[in-house]
Amino acid sequence: xxxxxxxxxxxxxxxxxxxxxxxxxxxxSGTAFATDGARISPNWAWRAPSxxxxxxxxxxxxxxxxxxxxxxxxPEGESATCSISQ
Amino acid sequence: xxxxxLVIAAIAVVLLAAGMTQVGAQQPSSVDxxxxxxxEQQLLQQLNRIQGLGSIPDTRSYxxxxxxGRVWRQFHEVWLRWIGGGIIFGVVALMTMFFLxxxxxxxxxxxxxxTVVRFTSFERFTHWMTATSxxxxxxxxxxxxxxxxxxxxxxxxxxxxRWSIMAKYAHDFSSFPFVFGVATLFVMWIxxxxxxAADIQWFKDGGGMIGDKHVPAWKFxxxxxxxFWLACLCTIAAAGSGLFLLFPFYLTNIxxxxxxxxxxxxxxxxxxxxxxxxxxxxSVGMEGGFHAMATGEVxxxxxxxxxxxxxxxxxxxxxxxxPPAGATTRPAS
Amino acid sequence: MARMKFLCDxxxxxxxxxCVTACKNxxxxxxxxxxxxxxxxxxxxxxxxxxxMACMHCTDAPCAAVCPVNCFYTTADAVVLHNKDLCIGxxxxxxxxxxxxxxxxxxxxxxxxxxxxxxxxxxxGPEQDGSTIQYEKYGADRLAEGKLxxxxxxxxxxxxxxxxxxxxxxxxxxxxxxRGYGSGAWGWQTAYRETIAT
Numbered sequence: 001x002x003x004x005x006x007x008x009x010x011x012x013x014x015x016x017x018x019x020x021x022x023x024x025x026x027x028x029s030g031t032a033f034a035t036d037g038a039r040i041s042p043n044w045a046w047r048a049p050s051x052x053x054x055x056x057x058x059x060x061x062x063x064x065x066x067x068x069x070x071x072x073x074x075p076e077g078e079s080a081t082c083s084i085s086q
Numbered sequence: 087x088x089x090x091x092l093v094i095a096a097i098a099v100v101l102l103a104a105g106m107t108q109v110g111a112q113q114p115s116s117v118d119x120x121x122x123x124x125x126e127q128q129l130l131q132q133l134n135r136i137q138g139l140g141s142i143p144d145t146r147s148y149x150x151x152x153x154x155g156r157v158w159r160q161f162h163e164v165w166l167r168w169i170g171g172g173i174i175f176g177v178v179a180l181m182t183m184f185f186l187x188x189x190x191x192x193x194x195x196x197x198x199x200x201t202v203v204r205f206t207s208f209e210r211f212t213h214w215m216t217a218t219s220x221x222x223x224x225x226x227x228x229x230x231x232x233x234x235x236x237x238x239x240x241x242x243x244x245x246x247x248r249w250s251i252m253a254k255y256a257h258d259f260s261s262f263p264f265v266f267g268v269a270t271l272f273v274m275w276i277x278x279x280x281x282x283a284a285d286i287q288w289f290k291d292g293g294g295m296i297g298d299k300h301v302p303a304w305k306f307x308x309x310x311x312x313x314f315w316l317a318c319l320c321t322i323a324a325a326g327s328g329l330f331l332l333f334p335f336y337l338t339n340i341x342x343x344x345x346x347x348x349x350x351x352x353x354x355x356x357x358x359x360x361x362x363x364x365x366x367x368x369s370v371g372m373e374g375g376f377h378a379m380a381t382g383e384v385x386x387x388x389x390x391x392x393x394x395x396x397x398x399x400x401x402x403x404x405x406x407x408x409p410p411a412g413a414t415t416r417p418a419s
Numbered sequence: 420m421a422r423m424k425f426l427c428d429x430x431x432x433x434x435x436x437x438c439v440t441a442c443k444n445x446x447x448x449x450x451x452x453x454x455x456x457x458x459x460x461x462x463x464x465x466x467x468x469x470x471x472m473a474c475m476h477c478t479d480a481p482c483a484a485v486c487p488v489n490c491f492y493t494t495a496d497a498v499v500l501h502n503k504d505l506c507i508g509x510x511x512x513x514x515x516x517x518x519x520x521x522x523x524x525x526x527x528x529x530x531x532x533x534x535x536x537x538x539x540x541x542x543x544g545p546e547q548d549g550s551t552i553q554y555e556k557y558g559a560d561r562l563a564e565g566k567l568x569x570x571x572x573x574x575x576x577x578x579x580x581x582x583x584x585x586x587x588x589x590x591x592x593x594x595x596x597x598r599g600y601g602s603g604a605w606g607w608q609t610a611y612r613e614t615i616a617t
Contacts, residue, residue: 004210
């Protein structure tokens, strides 16, 4: 029984390690497909109904650990649309 | 005189107009400026793909037509369902029939009460890490192919989407402990899985599953060795193609990704069938078999029946004086 | 009802990318997402050809068929759209799409690509027509205002045609008859299982 429980723990630990490995190669498409000279402020990622003003909803760039849970819900206080384009 | 000139002028005008209309009528069919340009059908015949050069860094966007996508769709939605469903149903049906006809393989002579250590705790830990990750991989992987047919109608689209998101993360991250587990088991057990003469005899005697013969075997019998090698091959194929899927387009183009997914899916459904049979044998199919992996200790009569050669090798020749009832015999080392 | 299609006249496309710019602007398409793109075959060589490509809104769309969560739907105008709330970002629609239309906001592993985004024929999505949330998720909804997609409207040479399939097929046929040549409607055989006889 102990062997089995340790095995389940190992799955979680190794899986989490794998997550950090994969996270290192994950990029938003705007960074992946643009050179350094073309980078602009990160709120290029979010649509705003009015093109004249920048998006009023303040979307903070996602922290790496937040990526893991991104599809289960948004961080506290973040507009729902921030996850669409990240 | 003037009338004659007028007539000549009129005829000239008419002839000129006729001439012009002639020339005008020829113009539309004169020159095709794109005559030497590529044609769609020509490109499709050459490459089965139309690609050129774009102005954006995303090289995937340079392919503008790949009809193979429709073929891949046919594979994933039709052929894979039949093959996968057929394998899984077939294996379950076969095992059910086998159980109903042959029944459980009983321990000859019943439980003796004395046990022998067959698997160390590290072996058991590794096996269960591999087994549990496999079950997670299998369920979440089958969800991609069969989920929308079987699960979505039950729980609705929004709940199914949330479940599928968690399932795909579980699938990606369970793959790491699974591959580490298989690699460890491979290194640990390869020396006990090389084919021997005893295996040929084991297969000839039906592995003890047909009839009640005691078929001698070493630590792993012929069937287990077959399972070992098949599992290793399936893991290499599934994990290898899985790596391509995990890092899409790092090394391949769109066609390569479609092939990788095809290999992954076909290997996976075959693997599921293999493991279903493995689970059957290790649980219901054989009395006393589950103990080997659950506690590591097996009954003496069981080991005499199924792995007599290994018993002799590990614990000495012939019978020793029976120790007190309930005692466990450990390998001499 | 109209059956909406795109037709790119490969003999007229001059690779100006006005369609790309128009789409990016009208739908506030984020960086890295390329709903429409122009690809040049045999660039710089004799026989160079440019084609503008986005979602073709296929008949019997393969993207819709392979989606593991069935997040796609087809409108009455035969426009193929999807629901971003259901999308799990697995990337299968990209493998199935003959035209490479689906785009993803994150580059990386299976399941973490983010919500798929693609050309919507300027029709928006399942949210309320003209609402802010629809614009933020899917971009412009021109069809609801009775307008055609902006890419075709902005095409400088009228190479890119959008509208009811029969109407634009007829325009193309007349064009080919008038000028005497035409390389055919690229992608129509794969997308709509039909060609335009010229």
